[in-house]
Amino acid sequence: MNNQVIVFDTTLRDGEQALASSLSVHEKLQIALSIEQLGVDVMEVGFPVSSPGDFESVQTIARTVKNSRVCALARAVEADIQACADSLKVADQFRIHTFISTSDIHVLQKLRREFSDVEQMAINAVKFARRFTDDVEFSCEDAGRTSIDNLCRMVESAINAGATTVNIPDTVGYTLPNEFSSIVEQLLNRVPNIDKAIISVHCHNDLGMAVANSMSAIEAGARQVECTINGIGERAGNCSLEEIAMILQTRQKMLGLHTNINHKEIAKTSKLVSELCNMPVQPNKAIVGSNAFSHSSGIHQDGMLKASNTYEIMTPESVGICKTKLNLTSRSGRHVIKHRMESLGYNDTDFDLDKLYQDFLALADKKGQVFDDDLEALIFNINQQSNS
Ligand code: KIV
Numbered sequence: 001m002n003n004q005v006i007v008f009d010t011t012l013r014d015g016e017q018a019l020a021s022s023l024s025v026h027e028k029l030q031i032a033l034s035i036e037q038l039g040v041d042v043m044e045v046g047f048p049v050s051s052p053g054d055f056e057s058v059q060t061i062a063r064t065v066k067n068s069r070v071c072a073l074a075r076a077v078e079a080d081i082q083a084c085a086d087s088l089k090v091a092d093q094f095r096i097h098t099f100i101s102t103s104d105i106h107v108l109q110k111l112r113r114e115f116s117d118v119e120q121m122a123i124n125a126v127k128f129a130r131r132f133t134d135d136v137e138f139s140c141e142d143a144g145r146t147s148i149d150n151l152c153r154m155v156e157s158a159i160n161a162g163a164t165t166v167n168i169p170d171t172v173g174y175t176l177p178n179e180f181s182s183i184v185e186q187l188l189n190r191v192p193n194i195d196k197a198i199i200s201v202h203c204h205n206d207l208g209m210a211v212a213n214s215m216s217a218i219e220a221g222a223r224q225v226e227c228t229i230n231g232i233g234e235r236a237g238n239c240s241l242e243e244i245a246m247i248l249q250t251r252q253k254m255l256g257l258h259t260n261i262n263h264k265e266i267a268k269t270s271k272l273v274s275e276l277c278n279m280p281v282q283p284n285k286a287i288v289g290s291n292a293f294s295h296s297s298g299i300h301q302d303g304m305l306k307a308s309n310t311y312e313i314m315t316p317e318s319v320g321i322c323k324t325k326l327n328l329t330s331r332s333g334r335h336v337i338k339h340r341m342e343s344l345g346y347n348d349t350d351f352d353l354d355k356l357y358q359d360f361l362a363l364a365d366k367k368g369q370v371f372d373d374d375l376e377a378l379i380f381n382i383n384q385q386s387n388s
């Protein structure tokens with residue numbers, strides 16, 4: 001089996017649709033260019049039938065981006081697919097992504113149809129999309145809650161109609177990692193033409209398991225992962241690109257898989273998306289949170305000063321963050337204070353470490369984090385007192 005995992009970014013489609021106010025064409029282009037530099041294989045950038053603004057941004061991005069394949073979304077109806085083709089045709093190569101619900105909950109209550117009607121709509125949509133491109137993705141919306149028999153049937157029909165990627169979304173973030181990997185295993189074992197398409201996964205984070213579910217599907221044989229920068233997306237969001245990319249990178253030897261992601265671009269892209277989307281990143285967010293590479297306890301700081309792999313499984317530089325932060329708090333020990341004073345240009349003889357450490361602890365108890373300026377003020381006071 002191929003050991004490359006295709007990274008499909010949907011920040012500008014599934015991510016953007018969850019924002020309180022939509023992005024301008026210029027802002028979307030800025031994000032698309034940053035995502036291109038990040039090295040994603042496919043970027044889904046909009047739903048062009050939805051509005052003239054969305055059509056224009058898909059077209060602008062398709063015209064400009066050269067190193068990632070640009071994709072747009074369509075329901076399984078001709079007008080949507082036509083809008084995708086019309087907006088994307090300025091690119092040399094592009095992907096059309098069409099979808100329809102497959103779970104009983106959606107088919108009976110939302111679409112109010114029989115499964116066989118929905119299957120026929122999917123077949124027609126994929127065939128229609130193939131008139132414009134040989135790169136057609138088909139998604140079974142709410143696949144996570146679809147019976148495995150119906151899912152296998154739909155996937156087989158979509159591939160026969162010409163889908164080259166079949167996407168299995170956990171649309172409502174409901175499945176458990178072992179259930180999700182079992183869906184992929186069963187597709188691989190039961191769908192006779194499955195080798196003619198790539199299996200993709202698209203997980204939502206309603207129970208905080210989007211990344212875990214995506215990883216277990218990849219380990220079971222999915223070879224495309226759909227994700228967004230900072231995990232932005234509907235409700236609790238989507239699988240986070242930076243997390244999945246760094247899992248595959250950090251555990252590459254064990255997993256034997258790789259992506260085309262330029263990891264050093266991660267921090268920059270995350271910051272841009274957070275700023276333009278007005279979506280702050282939580283401090284303890286894996287990989288890109290402001291605390292992801294900062295250490296507070298004295299034991300950890302002492303370890304870090306001896307060898308960085310004691311408490312870091314990847315370096316901040318590897319994801320484009322300048323350096324590890326050792327926060328000075330009441331949990332810090334003498335070792336880190338001495339080290340910080342040296343990096344501020346002080347020699348051992350310039351200060352009494354025991355006295356400084358006592359004053360530092362008193363200040364840290366009062367104000368929490370102690371900064372370099374505070375340390376220098378403490379030294380100044382100590383020296384003033386000893387001179388008077
Ligand atoms: O979550 C979902 O099911 C989707 C599909 C359109 C792929 O976003």
Ligand code: ZN
Nearest residue numbers: 014169171202
């Ligand atoms: Zn989604």
